[in-house]
Amino acid sequence: MRVSALADIRRDLDRERDAAGSSAALLIAACVAALDVTGAGIMVMIGRGHRGSVGGSDDVIRLIEELQFTLGVGPCIDTCRTGLPVLEPDLAHPVTDRWPELAPSAVEAGVAAIFAFPVVVGGIGLGALDLYQSEIGDLRPEQYADAIEMADVVGREILAWQADAPAGTLASELDQPESLRLVVHQASGMLSVSLGISIEDALMRVRAYAYAEHRSIDDVAADVVTGVLVIER
Amino acid sequence: MADRETLLSETFVEIADTLVDEFDVVDVLTTLASRCVALFDVDEAGLMLAAAGRLQVVASSSHTMRSLELFEVRHDEGPCVDCYRDGLRVECDDVGKAQERWPTFAVEAMKAGIGSVFAVPMRLRDQTIGSLNLLRSGTGGLTESDFAAAQAMADVATIGILQHRLVVEHKVIAGQLQSALQSRIVIEQAKGIVGATTGLTMEESFLAMRRFARNHNLKLMEVATGLVTRTLATQHVVGSSRHIGP
Numbered sequence: 410m411r412v413s414a415l416a417d418i419r420r421d422l423d424r425e426r427d428a429a430g431s432s433a434a435l436l437i438a439a440c441v442a443a444l445d446v447t448g449a450g451i452m453v454m455i456g457r458g459h460r461g462s463v464g465g466s467d468d469v470i471r472l473i474e475e476l477q478f479t480l481g482v483g484p485c486i487d488t489c490r491t492g493l494p495v496l497e498p499d500l501a502h503p504v505t506d507r508w509p510e511l512a513p514s515a516v517e518a519g520v521a522a523i524f525a526f527p528v529v530v531g532g533i534g535l536g537a538l539d540l541y542q543s544e545i546g547d548l549r550p551e552q553y554a555d556a557i558e559m560a561d562v563v564g565r566e567i568l569a570w571q572a573d574a575p576a577g578t579l580a581s582e583l584d585q586p587e588s589l590r591l592v593v594h595q596a597s598g599m600l601s602v603s604l605g606i607s608i609e610d611a612l613m614r615v616r617a618y619a620y621a622e623h624r625s626i627d628d629v630a631a632d633v634v635t636g637v638l639v640i641e642r
Numbered sequence: 643m644a645d646r647e648t649l650l651s652e653t654f655v656e657i658a659d660t661l662v663d664e665f666d667v668v669d670v671l672t673t674l675a676s677r678c679v680a681l682f683d684v685d686e687a688g689l690m691l692a693a694a695g696r697l698q699v700v701a702s703s704s705h706t707m708r709s710l711e712l713f714e715v716r717h718d719e720g721p722c723v724d725c726y727r728d729g730l731r732v733e734c735d736d737v738g739k740a741q742e743r744w745p746t747f748a749v750e751a752m753k754a755g756i757g758s759v760f761a762v763p764m765r766l767r768d769q770t771i772g773s774l775n776l777l778r779s780g781t782g783g784l785t786e787s788d789f790a791a792a793q794a795m796a797d798v799a800t801i802g803i804l805q806h807r808l809v810v811e812h813k814v815i816a817g818q819l820q821s822a823l824q825s826r827i828v829i830e831q832a833k834g835i836v837g838a839t840t841g842l843t844m845e846e847s848f849l850a851m852r853r854f855a856r857n858h859n860l861k862l863m864e865v866a867t868g869l870v871t872r873t874l875a876t877q878h879v880v881g882s883s884r885h886i887g888p
Binding site: 453455456459461530531532533535567568571572574576577578579580583584589591592594595596597598599600601602603608634 | 824839
């Protein structure tokens with residue numbers, strides 16, 4: 410970058426944190442502005458199996474994160490697994506069809522190109538920064554370099570939030586019920602009882618149901634919790 | 643001393659090398675202390691680091707050095723103490739004339755056969771983490787190039803130590819982040835289990851879990867984990883909450 414621009418972003422984030430005005434929305438807005446992309450989102454890994462979102466800049470990126478949660482495949486998941494950036498400059502016509510279940514819905518929602526960068530601090534993988542463009546095309550070299558830097562800024566910001574949180578609690582910036590899909594985990598707990606299966610299997614059932622019915626997993630889970638929907642054996 | 647430049651470069655490489663892999667602070671600083679004695683016109687070298695605002699002796703080139711450093715810490719007086727407190731270089735080319743500045747240390751140093759003492763701070767910007775201390779049996783000053791080289795060595799070690807501390811701190815916070823995120827999920831799963839078993843709403847299920855935790859002096863997370871791993875029966879949790887208190 411524009412090293413000075415990046416330094417400005419770091420300083421702004423520090424100031425906002427000091428003024429207790431920091432939020433996931435501000436961090437994500439900073440990513441979109443600094444990287445000159447259509448939208449950006451941040452995903453966190455929870456243990457080995459679960460994923461949560463920190464938030465997204467618009468409905469399209471929120472849909473992408475939801476699809477990745479439901480399907481268990483996608484650029485964020487690949488970048489976390491490999492520790493390497495994932496670049497798909499033409500999602501509708503990829504060289505290798507990495508995410509056949511995800512691509513059609515994402516393209517339909519307006520995603521022409523999608524990219525994901527690992528969020529790693531001091532060798533510890535925390536999650537991923539995902540970006541999308543409404544136009545087909547590679548990231549420019551400076552955008553690519555800036556995205557790697559921003560992923561580092563994101564990781565340090567997340568740790569700074571958590572460092573300020575009271576002992577034993579989750580930083581308020583990260584404790585967002587919708588982003589963490591808490592209702593899906595409630596539904597998993599309920600299904601594990603009604604179907605007599607493990608929690609992990611119950612989560613798989615909710616995901617499979619949402620995919621098969623072409624429905625939002627959050628809506629499916631909310632219907633399970635309120636008793637509107639009964640998923641049977 | 644013909645090959646001083648070579649030895650100096652080698653020392654930097656050696657220190658840099660130890661900073662990369664398994665970082666052992668004592669090991670790095672012990673190497674540094676022995677190299678100072680080889681490189682500079684001094685007889686003893688030692689390093690002290692502050693922990694919670696108090697200096698601690700970490701590395702010394704000899705027993706004499708170690709004894710004097712411990713003496714300084716105990717009496718809170720001497721070149722290392724001044725250097726750490728002010729974050730500035732300390733030079734005293736005749737310790738016999740420093741009894742006013744260091745009444746107890748000067749006497750002790752002379753008893754140990756020390757004539758002159760020097761110290762450079764281990765400092766990065768406004769953060770001083772310790773000091774590098776150099777002693778000589780004779781009197782007289784240290785050359786400017788020795789001072790500069792000693793400061794450069796202290797700087798390299800300081801950066802390595804601060805970086806290492808940051809990595810350790812990040813690991814701790816990342817661990818806390820993971821367990822906080824995990825608890826969030828386990829508590830929701832447990833709410834679902836209680837709700838499906840009893841017909842309570844999610845909110846009521848949460849309150850029942852919290853009541854049970856309070857009444858049994860358990861953490862909410864322990865109750866939730868018990869429910870999810872099926873080591874704690876839902877009826878037990880909800881049943882007790884109906885009988886004991888609000």
